[in-house]
Amino acid sequence: MGRGKIEIKRIDNLTNRQVTYSKRRAGIVKKAKELTVLCDTQVSLIMISSSGKIHEYISPSCTHKNLYDKYQQVSGNNIWKPHYERMQDNLQKLKEINNKLHKEIRQRNGEDLDELNFQQLCGLEQNMEKSVDCVRNRKFHVISSQTDIYKKKVKNHQVTYNSLLRGFEERDANCQYASPDFEGDYQSTIEFATENPHIFAFGLQPQL
Amino acid sequence: MGRGKIEIKRIDNLTNRQVTYSKRRAGIVKKAKELTVLCDTQVSLIMISSSGKIHEYISPSCTHKNLYDKYQQVSGNNIWKPHYERMQDNLQKLKEINNKLHKEIRQRNGEDLDELNFQQLCGLEQNMEKSVDCVRNRKFHVISSQTDIYKKKVKNHQVTYNSLLRGFEERDANCQYASPDFEGDYQSTIEFATENPHIFAFGLQPQL
């Protein structure tokens, strides 16, 4: 290989080693290229010098990942495969669960009932009636607590208003203001709520 | 490189190409080994021939994965990341959708109503009442078609029974059998169904 046979052992001199590395690196890359073209071979070559510098060659129109994957497939010990498969499994399971959930929702929405038998339909009906009751109860609870809050607010305002009135009366006895009846009740609050739908936004969850 | 300069282009003759591949493969592996020892370099070399056979060289005390990981770190373009991230994203999205579906089901089951306002509760209630109607209708449809089927079956059996009777009567005029009234109706069929719950299995989908 040059002026005298060299034995293949680590070159101690750093400079020489680096020089040799440059030359041989070029050489091996050239060989890789030739192999690629001459023999229609896909070659992936990665070299990392002791100083950490990285050089590579990869045949045109393929990637390192590509070749590495193939290598793993053949060598059998694919490191990523278990990972991938586990994720794929999870994905699949989640999709199935999603489908089931969708179906359940559709059934609870009165669709897709064809495959339920009489017994199941009875159960579903009962269940839904019970659930409607829950919703109704909750609705009344919400509206009554809303009403209480409004009542309190109105009362507060009335108190303030009255004290203001008294203040005015003390300063100026000319005028008399009538205090309107602000007594809130369930019905009026419901009307308030239903006449102002813009303050609520009702929407069931989208189903992808 | 031999008896006459060769130009670097694909060797058309299959045999020659294979021979050349063997030789050059040995050559490049030898070079890789030398580079490893002489220059203290980590080398990963993977070759895949056009026929699909795989050959490799990897410096001692390191793995291909090792070098590929380092290569990725330095070159910055993680070759597995896109794959991985896409799967992770999908998983995440599916989980979110699942959660939403679960929530919707819980709400349609009368649970978790705290975060719904009055307007939403009204909508939900209305929706559920409409759905219960659908289920009820379906239930009646199922039971009435079931009833029809049973009626027909009973009629068939009766016909068979009667013709058998007639056969017996013709052979043996001694005995007289009364034919019971098998006329089925809606109520009796419902009772049949509800008194034999074991022939149905009602169960909403499990939630993971």
Added chain:
DNA sequence: CACACTATATATAAAAA
């Protein structure tokens, strides 16, 4: 450090076994 030179060692194409 990067290139050029050059004597040798290696690699290898083609042919032969």
Added chain:
DNA sequence: TTTTTTATATATAGTGT
């Protein structure tokens, strides 16, 4: 086929610029 042989092309260590 694969291996061996052999003639030649390449690669490259050591050196110089």
